[in-house]
Amino acid sequence: MRDDFRISIKKTLASRVGYRCSKCGCTTAGPDTSQTGSVNIGVAAHITAASPGGPRYDEKMSSEDRSDLSNGIWLCQSCAKEIDDDEVGFPPTKLRELKKEAEQAARDALPGELARHAVNGEFDVLAKAFDLLEKPEDWRASDSQEKCFYCVHEPAYTIREGENIKHDFRETWMDTFPKPFGNSYYIQVFWNGTPLYRTTFVACDEWRFYLPLPQPDGEGGWYLRSDSIAYRIARLYRQYRPLDETLHRCGIQLRDSDPFS
Numbered sequence: 057m058r059d060d061f062r063i064s065i066k067k068t069l070a071s072r073v074g075y076r077c078s079k080c081g082c083t084t085a086g087p088d089t090s091q092t093g094s095v096n097i098g099v100a101a102h103i104t105a106a107s108p109g110g111p112r113y114d115e116k117m118s119s120e121d122r123s124d125l126s127n128g129i130w131l132c133q134s135c136a137k138e139i140d141d142d143e144v145g146f147p148p149t150k151l152r153e154l155k156k157e158a159e160q161a162a163r164d165a166l167p168g169e170l171a172r173h174a175v176n177g178e179f180d181v182l183a184k185a186f187d188l189l190e191k192p193e194d195w196r197a198s199d200s201q202e203k204c205f206y207c208v209h210e211p212a213y214t215i216r217e218g219e220n221i222k223h224d225f226r227e228t229w230m231d232t233f234p235k236p237f238g239n240s241y242y243i244q245v246f247w248n249g250t251p252l253y254r255t256t257f258v259a260c261d262e263w264r265f266y267l268p269l270p271q272p273d274g275e276g277g278w279y280l281r282s283d284s285i286a287y288r289i290a291r292l293y294r295q296y297r298p299l300d301e302t303l304h305r306c307g308i309q310l311r312d313s314d315p316f317s
């Protein structure tokens with residue numbers, strides 16, 4: 057007997073992370089070639105296994121809890137295999153952490169979300185970081201740490217590159233590169249050493265291009281929001297290549313959106 061998830065729970069898990077893998081951030085859904093359907097390479101993985109003998113199985117849990125939304129995490133197929141092959145590296149606590157961070161990232165990617173927080177008085181330190189990033193010239197690269205920036209007016213704010221998430225990261229917008237794959241990395245904004253915000257960047261074509269993960273537009277295209285903190289951070293990293301040129305080459309649209317709509 058397996059305590060599988062109902063279809064509605066699988067859909068909710070996927071929607072709550074914007075159909076991106078909660079571990080590597082790749083998109084898991086897109087249009088198929090027939091122009092009428094879609095392909096899905098995502099799976100609703102169990103945090104603790106659906107049946108005895110499976111990874112992280114917890115005999116103390118009820119059948120109901122095992123098939124509950126709280127016991128699922130949306131992943132791409134390769135990450136789902138990796139977490140099951142490496143139970144020690146991915147205990148339930150680690151998976152719940154990844155799930156929480158991926159849901160927060162999906163929320164932050166919603167149009168106007170940052171501005172809304174600012175208006176509501178929430179996350180005001182993050183809203184301040186967004187404001188400070190309006191002027192990339194106010195930020196300096198750190199001498200002591202590679203790919204670390206600090207704000208000259210507010211040195212409590214720093215931006216750093218974090219761990220490598222995935223080698224061989226591949227999405228269709230990378231098709232124009234001679235080697236259409238790259239590495240994905242977390243970029244984090246810190247305030248006095250406290251992480252405020254995390255986003256995913258992709259280094260491709262042997263580091264000649266470095267840009268935020270674009271969002272799928274649902275029609276096979278890709279876009280980045282010009283009012284997003286990720287786009288502002290990207291302007292700090294532009295020494296790798298003019299950002300707009302890269303976006304144009306990859307067919308990624310830059311979309312304005314009314315932050316207060």
Ligand SMILES: [Zn+2]
Nearest residue numbers: 077080132135
């Ligand atoms: Zn993945």
